[in-house]
Amino acid sequence: MRVLGVDPGLTRCGVGVVEGVAGRPLTMLGVGVVRTPVDAELGHRLVAIEQGIEQWLDEHRPEYVAVERVFSQHNVRTVMGTAQASAVAMLCAARRGIPVALHTPSEVKAAVTGSGRADKAQVGAMVTRLLRLSAPPKPADAADALALAICHIWRAPAQNRLQQAVALHTAKAPKGRTA
Amino acid sequence: MRVLGVDPGLTRCGVGVVEGVAGRPLTMLGVGVVRTPVDAELGHRLVAIEQGIEQWLDEHRPEYVAVERVFSQHNVRTVMGTAQASAVAMLCAARRGIPVALHTPSEVKAAVTGSGRADKAQVGAMVTRLLRLSAPPKPADAADALALAICHIWRAPAQNRLQQAVALHTAKAPKGRTA
Numbered sequence: 001m002r003v004l005g006v007d008p009g010l011t012r013c014g015v016g017v018v019e020g021v022a023g024r025p026l027t028m029l030g031v032g033v034v035r036t037p038v039d040a041e042l043g044h045r046l047v048a049i050e051q052g053i054e055q056w057l058d059e060h061r062p063e064y065v066a067v068e069r070v071f072s073q074h075n076v077r078t079v080m081g082t083a084q085a086s087a088v089a090m091l092c093a094a095r096r097g098i099p100v101a102l103h104t105p106s107e108v109k110a111a112v113t114g115s116g117r118a119d120k121a122q123v124g125a126m127v128t129r130l131l132r133l134s135a136p137p138k139p140a141d142a143a144d145a146l147a148l149a150i151c152h153i154w155r156a157p158a159q160n161r162l163q164q165a166v167a168l169h170t171a172k173a174p175k176g177r178t179a
Numbered sequence: 180m181r182v183l184g185v186d187p188g189l190t191r192c193g194v195g196v197v198e199g200v201a202g203r204p205l206t207m208l209g210v211g212v213v214r215t216p217v218d219a220e221l222g223h224r225l226v227a228i229e230q231g232i233e234q235w236l237d238e239h240r241p242e243y244v245a246v247e248r249v250f251s252q253h254n255v256r257t258v259m260g261t262a263q264a265s266a267v268a269m270l271c272a273a274r275r276g277i278p279v280a281l282h283t284p285s286e287v288k289a290a291v292t293g294s295g296r297a298d299k300a301q302v303g304a305m306v307t308r309l310l311r312l313s314a315p316p317k318p319a320d321a322a323d324a325l326a327l328a329i330c331h332i333w334r335a336p337a338q339n340r341l342q343q344a345v346a347l348h349t350a351k352a353p354k355g356r357t358a
Contacts, residue, residue: 043273
């Protein structure tokens with residue numbers, strides 16, 4: 001299972017590719033950041049993010065794209081940019097027929113550190129250990145993108161079982177009734 | 180001057196094309212709504228919006244695209260979808276080299292009704308009058324998209340003069356000093 005994790009942002013969009021299955025050692029295939037100039041027009045920044053994500057999809061051909069789910073934050077200006085960058089990442093994946101999964105920051109932190117309230121340093125340290133890297137990936141956006149990909153690989157079996165159960169239940173339920 | 184106005188939304192994305200110049204009667208060239216199913220996956224909805232916007236750009240070849248500037252609202256879920264839909268509209272325009280302008284809801288209301296706090300009915304009534312339509316465009320998202328395009332046509336001369344003044348000032352300022 002090969003997953004591209006995307007930590008969306010207009011100025012720095014973290015990207016990381018991880019391959020593996022739950023219960024086995026994972027492999028990092030690539031990590032980086034798609035950057036756009038702060039003083040560029042918003043439309044041009046979105047085009048630059050699209051081009052960056054497309055390059056990562058072309059090079060690594062992931063089977064899944066995991067994007068951080070954006071919530072309202074203190075800084076409304078930032079959250080708008082994050083939502084817009086995440087839209088571009090989701091669009092690029094969906095256009096190719098690649099399934100997109102959204103994970104919340106606390107789901108990602110809980111998956112890699114055991115605590116949904118872990119700080120950046122703790123996430124960086126666990127990503128380094130789990131992928132057997134020599135140093136934590138920098139900037140933090142790059143480490144977060146890898147953590148998203150790891151989270152997706154580990155959560156996917158449970159999610160798939162859940163989806164299969166729902167699908168089975170829906171298929172079995174008599175028509176015209178709600179389950 | 181031909182402008183495509185976009186009132187962004189995931190479920191209903193209003194689109195309207197207006198042609199004209201400030202101080203002369205305006206002409207509506209088209210109006211409609213790009214819809215996506217509420218129960219579809221977010222990535223697929225964004226792809227559907229992209230396809231819809233692309234069709235409007237292909238058909239009408241606008242010189243400008245005016246998009247509503249998204250702010251934080253009461254409903255955080257809605258504002259995220261609005262930000263994501265607006266990102267797709269801006270991306271489609273910028274990819275073609277079409278300048279994108281953002282106008283706030285109160286700028287648009289003030290432009291067409293004289294009051295930044297006008298209600299939907301008032302905006303619809305003025306759009307109908309200004310474009311000499313037989314009835315207000317429905318749904319409200321379609322009327323709002325036309326109002327955005329009208330707002331852009333009327334505000335553009337002032338904005339262009341401002342940008343030219345800034346550019347002139349910047350060009351004249353000696354290097355190494357801040358103006």
